[in-house]
Amino acid sequence: MQPELASIVDQVRAAHAAGEPVEVRGGATKRFLGEAPRGRPLDTRRLTGITSYQPTELVVTALCGTPLAELEAALAERGQALAFEPPHFAAGGTVGGMVASGLSGPARAAVGSVRDHLLGASLLDGRGELLQFGGQVIKNVAGYDVSRLLAGSFGTLGLLVDVSLKVLPAAPATATLRFACAEHEALERLHRWNGLPLPVNASAWVDDVLWLRLRGAAAAVRAAVQGLRNEGGEAVSDDIGASLWTGLRDQGHPFFSGEAPLWRLSLPQTAPVVALPGEQLIEWHGGQRWWRTSAAATTVRATAASLGGHATLFRAADKAGGVHAALSPPLAAIHRALKQSFDPAGIFNPGRMYPDL
Incomplete structure (x- = not known):
C-alpha cells in the first residue's frame, strides 16, 4: 500500500473509532452541491495518477485525486475522450469528484451518464477497509454492479480510491x-x-x-x-x-448567473412545456430543464412530480427547504441500509445528500 493511501486509511480508522465525521474533499469545485458539508476535511488529492490505460481496450484507470484536466489531456493525446463530458465548473476538479457527483454534460442524452461509463472502483469504507468492485474490462457483469452505485453517492458511502472508466474515440x-x-x-x-x-x-x-x-x-x-x-x-x-x-x-453560460435559486428538473424527454415563473434552459432533448425561479420548493417539486420527474435544488443561498425531494419509505430504508453497511459509524459526508443520512 502506498504511503499516501496508508495515511488516509489511518485517518479513516481513527475517525471511525472516535465517531468523528469527515468531509471527503478533492478540488472542492463541486462543494456547493447538496447539503452543507460537515466534518474534518479529508484531502484526496494525495492519491493522484493514471495507473492503467489501454487505448485499444478503451479503458482507463485513475486514482481519485487525479486532476480531471490531466486525465482528459492524456486521453486526447490518443484521440479519445470521456464521452459523457463531465462538468468542471472550475479548475482543479478531480476524477473522484467527477464520479461522486454523478454529473454529466451536454452529451448525456446521446451517450449516457458517468454511471454508464464506470466499469469498476476501489472504495475505502467507513471501517478503513479497502473494497474492490467491478473490473477493468467492458464486459464485466459478474455479481452486483456496486461500482455504479457509487456514482452520484456524494462520498457518503466511502472514499473512492480509484476508478476504471470506459472511454471512446473522439468524434471525427x-x-x-x-x-x-x-x-x-x-x-x-x-x-x-x-x-x-x-x-x-x-x-x-x-x-x-x-x-x-x-x-x-x-x-x-x-x-x-x-x-x-x-x-x-x-x-x-x-x-x-x-x-x-x-x-x-461548466455553467459559464449567462443563464446560470444571478441570485435566483437554480433548480434542476429531471423529466421524461416527452414532457410538455413546464409552467413556472422565471427563466428556463432546456438540455438533453427535453430531459433536463434548468429553472431560475423564486417559486416555493413545494411548487417546483410538485410541478416536476406531476410531469413524471423530480426536482433538485442545485444552487441557492438558502437550502432550508432541502436539496432533494423526500424519499419514499422503501427507498429511504434502502439508503439507510446501504449507509449502515458501508459506513456504520456514519463518518463520511454525513447529511450531504439527506439531512438524516
Whole structure:
C-alpha cells in the first residue's frame, strides 16, 4: 500500500473509532452541491495518477485525486475522450469528484451518464477497509454492479480510491446549428428528430433559440447539416459552438448567473412545456430543464412530480427547504441500509445528500 493511501486509511480508522465525521474533499469545485458539508476535511488529492490505460481496450484507470484536466489531456493525446463530458465548473476538479457527483454534460442524452461509463472502483469504507468492485474490462457483469452505485453517492458511502472508466474515440466531425423557435416548437422538433437517423449529440434551448450539436462520421454530419438547413437551421462557426457547449457544461453560460435559486428538473424527454415563473434552459432533448425561479420548493417539486420527474435544488443561498425531494419509505430504508453497511459509524459526508443520512 502506498504511503499516501496508508495515511488516509489511518485517518479513516481513527475517525471511525472516535465517531468523528469527515468531509471527503478533492478540488472542492463541486462543494456547493447538496447539503452543507460537515466534518474534518479529508484531502484526496494525495492519491493522484493514471495507473492503467489501454487505448485499444478503451479503458482507463485513475486514482481519485487525479486532476480531471490531466486525465482528459492524456486521453486526447490518443484521440479519445470521456464521452459523457463531465462538468468542471472550475479548475482543479478531480476524477473522484467527477464520479461522486454523478454529473454529466451536454452529451448525456446521446451517450449516457458517468454511471454508464464506470466499469469498476476501489472504495475505502467507513471501517478503513479497502473494497474492490467491478473490473477493468467492458464486459464485466459478474455479481452486483456496486461500482455504479457509487456514482452520484456524494462520498457518503466511502472514499473512492480509484476508478476504471470506459472511454471512446473522439468524434471525427462536429457541427452546431441554431434555430429561432419558441419552447413548444423546440420540444416538438427534438421529439421528431429523435426518431430520425440523425447524429444528434446534444441540444439546448434558451432565449427562444434551439441549439443542436451533431457529431459522428464526417459524411453523416455533412448530410445532416444540409437537411437541417432546410428546416431553418443556421450553422455556426466551430469556435461559437465550442464556446456554447463548454459554457453549458461548466455553467459559464449567462443563464446560470444571478441570485435566483437554480433548480434542476429531471423529466421524461416527452414532457410538455413546464409552467413556472422565471427563466428556463432546456438540455438533453427535453430531459433536463434548468429553472431560475423564486417559486416555493413545494411548487417546483410538485410541478416536476406531476410531469413524471423530480426536482433538485442545485444552487441557492438558502437550502432550508432541502436539496432533494423526500424519499419514499422503501427507498429511504434502502439508503439507510446501504449507509449502515458501508459506513456504520456514519463518518463520511454525513447529511450531504439527506439531512438524516
